[in-house]
Amino acid sequence: MSNSQSTPDWLNKLEEQSRISQQAFIDNISTRLRRPRMTEAPDHPYRGTPAFWSEFEWDSQQRIDKFTTHFQEVGGHVVRLQTMEQAAGFIADHAVQMNARYLIRQQQLELAELRLEERLPDVQISSWNSDPDEAWKARAAEADIGVVMADGAAAYTGTVMVTSAPHQGRSVSLLPTVCIVILPVDRLYTRLGELLIPMDEIGRENLPAGMHFISGPSRSSDIENDLTIGVHGPGIIYTLLVG
Amino acid sequence: MKVSLFITCLSDAIYPRVGEAMVRLLAAHGVQLDFPPVQTCCGQPSYNSGYWEETRTAAKTILKAFESSDFVVSPSGSCTYMVHHYPELFKDDPYWLKLAHELEAKTYEFTQFLVQVLGITDVGAHFPYKVTYHPSCHGSRLLGVKEEPIALLSQVRGLELVPLPFAEDCCGFGGTFAVKMSDISGAMVEEKVDHIKETEAQVLVGLDMACLMNIAGNLRHRGEQVRVMHLAELLYEGVGVS
């Protein structure tokens, strides 16, 4: 259980119920499949992608080019930079251009080192979860720009991956109008699987609560098939490819 | 070498000229078709509606008819595909099941027979018209007949093959569907004919008389002058064998 505090009675009751139900529920499956309960992991000969796919790989430049093409095709923006210093410069310029009043970033060392607070004295800059008394979701909601580091990326699908942690809020890449993702080039892989397979490898207990694979700006075609960008999530998303 | 004709009830009763075209065309290539008369119907109509007992009755005439044949040729993809259901229908009857497996292995749709078995794509036909082709659902999707008709049509001299928009869309026949859900079926065949009109083709060619009958019915209803032909008829006319 995640809560170390005592669980309320009603929840305990549901818990008890659930454990009894589990037995019946699973037994029902085995019965219908006309065999005894399977308790050992079965052989899974078709696990994962076909063999020809797992061997598929692009070189570094191809990855950069393809990621850029794919991300931009769906309305995202990609900027190729060499250093974090340049990234900081880009963010500052952009914030000024946009007349941004609020900016929120993850509470990460690399982002602190961008010294955005110095570069943008007129912008209210907050660092996720840096103050226990702050209403962080509200801060993220009012932000014009959210700045995050990507934990990984896949060129084939044009996807960046961000994960949750005490100092990394899911809201930072979700609530602001504009999202800026800084992606160190050495974290850019070819296939989505290269980001997923490590999740199997690091094990259940080490997974973050939220892993988000972002492949472009929020969109919908629900109204008469007319595409609209920025429905709930950020309508403007930048990936700064650094390194 | 016994090569038998599986005429299909539709061609037998309403479009005998399709069967005739097949027989004459194949005869010109040295294949003398024989016709076992005990055959009646493959059983599709009852099978599709869920009446499998009745289907077995009809299917047995087909199994009996071709018991001693080496090859069986049919002018219909859907009837040919129906034969693939026979093992399932007779799974509890070892005698008929054996015949069913054998029949499945030796039955061919007309273009499959020409191209795969005889190795022929050029029958020496001349047919100088604008033609569009409707690939019937069962034949193309389920039986896998895709390249053979195109290969045959492309060798016909003077023939201008115009692609049919959304060709793979169902024409709306579906057997009893056309009667039970007549308005939906009607909407589908009207759409199919709209696409045919777009091509401005003079001739619509196909591989299955069920679809062609359905489409021809709507064409006539709308006073359209497009000629509807089975590929066997087209090739036979093109060869001019009298």
Add this chain to the structure above:
Amino acid sequence: MNPAQSTQGTVKERAGVALNNDFLRNAVKFTTERLRSGKQAASAEHGNWEEWRERGRQIRLHTIAHLDYYLNLFVDNARKNGVHVHFAPDTAAATDIVMTIARNKQAESVVKSKSMVSEELHINRALELAGIETIESDLGEYIIQLAGEGPSHIVIPAIHKNRYQIAELLSEDAGEELPPDTTILAGYVRRKLREKFLGADIGMTGCNFAIAETGSMVLFENEGNARMVTTLPKTQITLMGMERIIPSWEDLEVMATLLPRSATGQRLTMYMSGITGPKRTADGDGPEEMHIIIVDNGRSEQLGDSEFQELLNCIRCGACLNVCPVYRHIGGHSYGGTYSGPIGAVLTPALNRNVAEWDDIANASSLCGACSEACPVKIPLHDMLVYLRRRKVERGHGNRWEALGMKGFAVLMANSKRLNLALKMGRIAQKPVVHNKGITLKIGPLKGWNTYRVTSPIADHSFRENWQELSEDTRRTARPMNAETWDRMEQILRQRRASGIQGGHHE
């Protein structure tokens, strides 16, 4: 009241209404064409599509065949992650659990992201009856919620509404006039829902896939509302069909390849989220309390049924809807249940265990097979429709007249001489109604058929009647077979015998 939305009457009646609704037909046609060509382009661009389909099929077959193992593994792992897992054999049980949670959390509002299971349960109604504000956050779902309707397509729920209708609905919601402009309408919904996301007590979601080995759940979306629903409210309730499991993250790559391409022609949806348990203690967002309710509601009935177990492979992509010519003409509401299109035609009777009532739907198909061809996990839907029809007949719910007709068919077809006689009689009988080589008579079974067609009459002489003459004539003019052809045919016969299939004429 939108005529396309009535659930009265039979499929045929509802379809009739839909067919007369030009806007609906055009809207459905336009959207499904866009989606299916998107899918074709995306799968062609990716390449080796058949191999991917087979892979997807094998992974799903394997998981379902060992569902007791994998579901149990998932539950144990989810619990270890801190998730409260519940089991609901049916709608009533699921509703009860949801209401218990909502009541005890003293919830005043629930914000929802897309969940077909929640539609199955009609959970919104239960919540609203208890005075709990329930808001759909997916743009299409929000719109139909305002209209009081169910979704008409698995992926694009408001496909049947035009922008004017949508503008009207949203204007009423806003309390001010909104123009029929997509950007403005979507902008209004974004603003309105922001408040709801931030203020809701409970976030309710569906589940695209659950990863057994880590007890995680995965959501695919384009708007970002599912992320909102799983990030902002303090309590999360996820409704999950018991079959939505895959073993590992590695297997997810296959699903992530098949699902978006099949559904909307995208390489990947804008957001794919993997959620493993509630927020960690020090996290600044994410739910403090997370519940997953595993729903059966007729799914386990398909297990052990060799004809329908594969139904559980379904990944709810909607590709079958987009290629179905029937769906294209009649739209989703004509199907009368939560699920529409080919998958709905099979799933609804299967889940409801009541073949008799839902027969109508199984008949609304020409069995063209486009659905099976489109299905990324190769479910043989067109075969399943025939099985449904057969079961209905076997259970004695067949149409009496049709049954009689089929018996007549069998009697006729049992004997070729009988058939020949019938054709002769038919020829005589049709004489009065054949004009200009066509029949336009519109009575009995010909009524519907001849509304759209001129029927070809029975030929003057059947093929079998002409056979004698034809056979003699061709024998006279026949050419001999060339040696090459003979060899080819012999070769085929040899191969056939070698593979163990005997039979045929041996010279």
